[in-house]
Amino acid sequence: MLKPHKHLLEVAPYQRADLSGPPGKELIQLAQNESSKPPCTAALKAYRKACHDIQLYPETHFQDLQIAIAEVHGLDADQIHCGSGSMELISVLTQAYLGPAYSAVTSEYSYMFFRTCAQIADASVKIAPETDLAVDVDALLNAVQDNTRIVFVVNPGNPTGSYIQKAELVQLRDALPDNVLLIVDEAYAEYVSEAEYEPVFNLVKRGNVVVLRTFSKIYGLAGQRIAWGCFPPEVVEMFRRIQIPGNIPGSALAMAQAAVRDQVYVRKLRIESAKLRASFSLSLAEVGVETCPSQTNFVLVRFTDSAEVKSARIALYQEGIIVRPMEDYGLPHCLRISLGTEPQMQFVADTLKRWKGESRKQEVQ
Ligand SMILES: Cc1ncc(COP(=O)(O)O)c(C=O)c1O
Structure with a gap:
C-alpha cells in the first residue's frame, strides 16, 4: 500500500470548531473569531x-x-x-x-x-x-x-x-x-x-x-x-x-x-469592537464571571474549573450559542467567546447571568 512519510501519520487531521447547535434554535456562532460585520x-x-x-x-x-x-x-x-x-x-x-x-x-x-x-x-x-x-x-x-x-x-x-x-x-x-x-x-x-x-x-x-x-x-x-x-x-x-x-x-x-x-471603516470597527469588548466584560464581571483583558475581537472567559466550564457551555448551547472550549490550549477552565453583534453579546451576558443564578441556587440547596 502507498504510504506517506512516516512522521505525517502522527499529524492529527485539522479539527474545525464544533459549530453544531440544538435543533430548532437559531445559531449564534461565536467560536471562530470571525468579524460580525460585513466588509466595507x-x-x-x-x-x-x-x-x-x-x-x-x-x-x-x-x-x-x-x-x-x-x-x-x-x-x-x-x-x-x-x-x-x-x-x-x-x-x-x-x-x-x-x-x-x-x-x-x-x-x-x-x-x-x-x-x-x-x-x-x-x-x-x-x-x-x-x-x-x-x-x-x-x-x-x-x-x-x-x-x-x-x-x-x-x-x-x-x-x-x-x-x-x-x-x-x-x-x-x-x-x-x-x-x-x-x-x-x-x-x-x-x-x-x-x-x-x-x-x-x-x-x-x-x-x-x-x-x-x-x-x-x-x-x-x-x-x-x-x-x-x-x-x-x-x-x-x-x-x-x-x-x-x-x-x-x-x-x-x-x-x-x-x-x-478604507481605513475609515477599519477605525470605526476598531472603536466599536473596543466598546463592545469593554461592555461585555463589564456585564460578565457584574455577575461574577471573570474575563481576561483583551485587545482583539474575542474574550477569554475564566471559570473556576472545567466542571464549571462544562455547565456554562451547556447553558449557552441550549440557547444556540456556540463558543470555543480551550482544553486543547491547556486552558480547561476557560471558554473563548468571539465578539458578535451588540444584541448577541447582550444575549450571551444575560444567559450567563441566568446560569450563574441557577448555579448559586443549586449551591444553596
Ligand atoms: C493568530 C492567528 N493567526 C492566523 C490565523 C489564520 O488566519 P487566516 O484566516 O488569515 O488564515 C488565525 C485565525 O483564527 C489566528 O487566530
Missing part, C-alpha cells in the same frame, strides 16, 4: 465587478494590492507578499525553514496551527511558558537551542487576547541568533485600541523578521482566504519559488485592495 461597501462592489472575470486565472503578482498595502502602511511594495490566508503563509514559512534536524519555539498559548505546520515539516517544537497569560520574551529565549530556526509569536495573542509591546519584540530579535527567523503573527492587530501598541514592520528591515497580517478578521474577508505579510527580500523570493502560483482568486485580490484603502 467598496470591497463588496469590487467583488461584484471581479465576478465578470471569473473564467480567467487570477494574477500571480498582485502588484495593485501590494501597492495599496504599502501606501496605507508606509512600507515598500516589494516587502509585501500575499497568501491564501495567514495559514498558507505560516505553512510555506515552516516548509522553507524547518525540517527534521530543526526545532521551532513558540509560547504556551500561541496559535495551534503553527505547531501543526512544524510537525508536518518533521521539526520539533519547544514551548515557552507564558506569564499571566502573556508572551514572556525571556522564556522564549530560554527555549531557543542551537537547532532552532523559527520563533513564532502571536501579538496580540490568540486565545489570550493579551499583547506585548514593541520594545519587548525588539529585545527578543536582538537576543536571537542570526540564523533564527522571528515570525510575528499580527492577525488581530487592527483591533488593538491601546495607544501604546506600535506596529513592528520596521523590524523587518533588520533582517530575519516577518510580520503577518490577515484580511480574515477586521476586514471581514475570512471566506475569501487572503492575508499578507511584510518580508525581507530573500523571504519574498522564497515564496515565489514554492508557493502555488495563482492560488488567490481575483475576487479576493480585488476585495482586499478596496478594503485596505
